[in-house]
Amino acid sequence: MAETLNRLCCYLIRDDFGPIVEQVAKVLLQKGRLTLPVIAKLSKFTLTKTRECLFILIQHNLVYWADARESQKIGIYYSIEIDEILARLNFGIYIKNANEWIESRHASELVKYILLNGKVTFGGLVEDQKINKKSSRYKDIKETFSKMIEKKYILSVDFTDSKSARDKASEAEQRELAKVTNFIPTKKQMAEAKAKLAANLDSEDTAIGSKRRLNLENLDRPTKQQKGEITIDDNQYFRVNYEKFNVKERNKRFAKFVRDRINRSAGTIIKYILDIADCDKASEVESCSISLYRILKIIPESKDELFGQQMKTEKGKTVTRESLIKQYLDHLIDDDANILCKRDENMGGMYFVRYNALCESLKQQVFENIILEKFGTKGARILKVLHTKQKLDEKAITAFTLMSVTDVRQKLIELLNAGFAQVQEVPRSGDRAPSRTFFFWYVDYNKCYEIILNNYYRTLANIHQVRFEQESGAARLLDKKEKEDALKQLNSNTFIQLLTENETKALSDLEFILTQLDTAQLRMVQDVMLFKNFK
Amino acid sequence: MEVTEEELTVHKIILEQGQIFVDEIKIHELIEYELPDTPWEQLQIILESLHSFGLVRKRQTHDERVLYQARTKEIAKKLQNLDEREFEIYELIENSERKGIAKSEIQKQSKIVQSIVESSLKSMQDQQLIKEVKPKNKKLYMLFDIKPVDESLSRLLYNNGEVDTIVVEALKTLCYNFIFHRSFPKDLDEDGIYHPGYTGYATLEKILQCIHESNLITDCEAQESDIQQLVDVLIYEGKVVRIFSGVIPDSDAMNIMDTNQESHVMYMARKPRAVSNAWTPTPCGRCPYFKEECTEDGEISPSNCVFYPQWLNRGISMIHEVNKSKGKGKNVMDW
Numbered sequence: 001m002a003e004t005l006n007r008l009c010c011y012l013i014r015d016d017f018g019p020i021v022e023q024v025a026k027v028l029l030q031k032g033r034l035t036l037p038v039i040a041k042l043s044k045f046t047l048t049k050t051r052e053c054l055f056i057l058i059q060h061n062l063v064y065w066a067d068a069r070e071s072q073k074i075g076i077y078y079s080i081e082i083d084e085i086l087a088r089l090n091f092g093i094y095i096k097n098a099n100e101w102i103e104s105r106h107a108s109e110l111v112k113y114i115l116l117n118g119k120v121t122f123g124g125l126v127e128d129q130k131i132n133k134k135s136s137r138y139k140d141i142k143e144t145f146s147k148m149i150e151k152k153y154i155l156s157v158d159f160t161d162s163k164s165a166r167d168k169a170s171e172a173e174q175r176e177l178a179k180v181t182n183f184i185p186t187k188k189q190m191a192e193a194k195a196k197l198a199a200n201l202d203s204e205d206t207a208i209g210s211k212r213r214l215n216l217e218n219l220d221r222p223t224k225q226q227k228g229e230i231t232i233d234d235n236q237y238f239r240v241n242y243e244k245f246n247v248k249e250r251n252k253r254f255a256k257f258v259r260d261r262i263n264r265s266a267g268t269i270i271k272y273i274l275d276i277a278d279c280d281k282a283s284e285v286e287s288c289s290i291s292l293y294r295i296l297k298i299i300p301e302s303k304d305e306l307f308g309q310q311m312k313t314e315k316g317k318t319v320t321r322e323s324l325i326k327q328y329l330d331h332l333i334d335d336d337a338n339i340l341c342k343r344d345e346n347m348g349g350m351y352f353v354r355y356n357a358l359c360e361s362l363k364q365q366v367f368e369n370i371i372l373e374k375f376g377t378k379g380a381r382i383l384k385v386l387h388t389k390q391k392l393d394e395k396a397i398t399a400f401t402l403m404s405v406t407d408v409r410q411k412l413i414e415l416l417n418a419g420f421a422q423v424q425e426v427p428r429s430g431d432r433a434p435s436r437t438f439f440f441w442y443v444d445y446n447k448c449y450e451i452i453l454n455n456y457y458r459t460l461a462n463i464h465q466v467r468f469e470q471e472s473g474a475a476r477l478l479d480k481k482e483k484e485d486a487l488k489q490l491n492s493n494t495f496i497q498l499l500t501e502n503e504t505k506a507l508s509d510l511e512f513i514l515t516q517l518d519t520a521q522l523r524m525v526q527d528v529m530l531f532k533n534f535k
Numbered sequence: 536m537e538v539t540e541e542e543l544t545v546h547k548i549i550l551e552q553g554q555i556f557v558d559e560i561k562i563h564e565l566i567e568y569e570l571p572d573t574p575w576e577q578l579q580i581i582l583e584s585l586h587s588f589g590l591v592r593k594r595q596t597h598d599e600r601v602l603y604q605a606r607t608k609e610i611a612k613k614l615q616n617l618d619e620r621e622f623e624i625y626e627l628i629e630n631s632e633r634k635g636i637a638k639s640e641i642q643k644q645s646k647i648v649q650s651i652v653e654s655s656l657k658s659m660q661d662q663q664l665i666k667e668v669k670p671k672n673k674k675l676y677m678l679f680d681i682k683p684v685d686e687s688l689s690r691l692l693y694n695n696g697e698v699d700t701i702v703v704e705a706l707k708t709l710c711y712n713f714i715f716h717r718s719f720p721k722d723l724d725e726d727g728i729y730h731p732g733y734t735g736y737a738t739l740e741k742i743l744q745c746i747h748e749s750n751l752i753t754d755c756e757a758q759e760s761d762i763q764q765l766v767d768v769l770i771y772e773g774k775v776v777r778i779f780s781g782v783i784p785d786s787d788a789m790n791i792m793d794t795n796q797e798s799h800v801m802y803m804a805r806k807p808r809a810v811s812n813a814w815t816p817t818p819c820g821r822c823p824y825f826k827e828e829c830t831e832d833g834e835i836s837p838s839n840c841v842f843y844p845q846w847l848n849r850g851i852s853m854i855h856e857v858n859k860s861k862g863k864g865k866n867v868m869d870w
Contacts, residue, residue: 263724263727266724307725311729311730312723312733331730331731368773374821381768384773399775404700455820465837513847520816524813
């Protein structure tokens, strides 16, 4: 797993920042925390070059640094975050959906700009995009930007955020210990300090939602109600909050799942429910309770016709809008995929979503689909039997699946080789002779998910490698194309053609190949998000 | 020597107990009504005589009690004609019960020469005392009127102890279609569903009735348990889900035990367009070398992969065809 991840991370960095930065990142990925001179030595670059590479990586939130005192001098250590690199895979999804999620037509553009630059200030953005401060576009962008801050799509960052969370924690611990004693602390003192810090962190989280929100208050940003004018600190740096986008993507995936499983109406309803719940963190287990009336209020009446068409109601009963939607909600509760849950009957019923349970059923569906595609119906049947009945021997599997013994044996071996099925031996006698041993087969879905995730990463790395291969194969063609574009830009309106007809065709084919690879990658990234980020 | 009236009565009483071994003390109690005041010694003599006529089987337990099981008169009559060795073999086969016993095992246990075993088996088969069954190509012998243990699963779905996949697949399709047609309302949008609490979905009885009416099965009767097994397989395949419906029993009502009031099981089909995954459509998802042989710079690697160019070229030729039929368009793919 680690090897595959390192390979994928290197490819991602090569793709975004080129081979030189990749070399530096590779050293950090392989060796862990290092100081600048060591990195330079290992990557065989000069100090300045290495520093510049590190600067790029820090700007894009990929590298963290921390200072550590070693006797007389202070050493600065750099470390790379694999999760931050992997998050770069999701950028396509963020940019594509930003407009819809943030409900503003400039959002995609802004998100793209921020992602391209890693961290930005609003002032820098305005200057860079050459936006006239008096134009209406400036007003729109400012509004969108403040909306993104308010809804936590972007977070403010400061000097201390370049330290990794682990470093911050250990520093806080040191400070806490220094308060207690100035000698070597005992085990008990250390445990106390840790407990105190953990308690602090918890209360902080619940009280103000997130630590960074405090910084936002400092921005002296009056809300719209107070004044028509919105002010944003021009020099405050912001970065994209991946978690918020991930949660949005998860909700989208849920709605799609329900739409495919039941129908469009049910998908629409669950989408609105998830919108009301509007959770910020992927770690949340349950949504808040939502009353029936709130659901009724938010669903636009234009959808009623669709709902009516897709639900066969009981004969002889008058159908109102309320009863119709309530029936859909009941259907969602009845479904065995844990889509919706009901907490209470007051206010017409309080509904909530169990994120992790729903996520689990979605994962299960995707995984079973993979098994179906790879091992056929027979493989899927065996897997499901093993999942529902737990440990079984060959004979019992044959009886449950109604398959011949040879088929069952073959499929089980295939599943075992792929790592999905496992065998438990139970010897009947002390000598553990195979003839007197029970062999029980079983599957552990969580283990399977890990294997699947690793397969996904490997495939992503392979796709990157294929793309580099394709690009380097057509390097001459691409160079020529670049030249042509440059010439065209220099002398506009002149008819310049460097490429022959065949070359144009080859170029369009190459373009399509790259689109195909990118599409496959983006489709996979959605599944990777499901297995990795959604709990 | 004839069987006496008393002996026949005792035999009848043991026979009424069915195919089980009965303790002699219990027999003594049972005959109290028909033959009062029979002393214990008298009963022993009667049972011994019944055993010599072949009308009962005798078995001794480890704690020295003797158990008896009755044989029918017809079989006893046939047994009278067997010689000593044949009778020994018969008892071995009888004791193997539903599992059956192989010829080699008979030889080993009875220590009789192979030729005699074979001829005895042959003659007993002719008399319809025993029969030959062949689960998995191994000849086994068991009593003529006994159902072999493997076949006891289901006569419909199993053939000689092996699953009859053709029958299973055919019936499965029939069941699925039946369930599918009752799962979605017809007069609505294609995505239509029934309201919660709807009770018209397919039940086991209805599926069984449909199979009976289809006249697909001629040589034996479809049992409810067979259909249950088939529907379970459909559930494992993810094509069908089980739903519970009906009256939820009142907690304070007295009729909780009333079976008619209990909720019953119904089956609903899932829509065929299930959740898809993104991995298997790519060449890596179906590559036989993906897991071990393919490495970054090995003999087999993504750089010299033969599957990717094939896959990419197929995409290109497809897009050319689309462009031809629809005119030039933008090559955008949905994800």
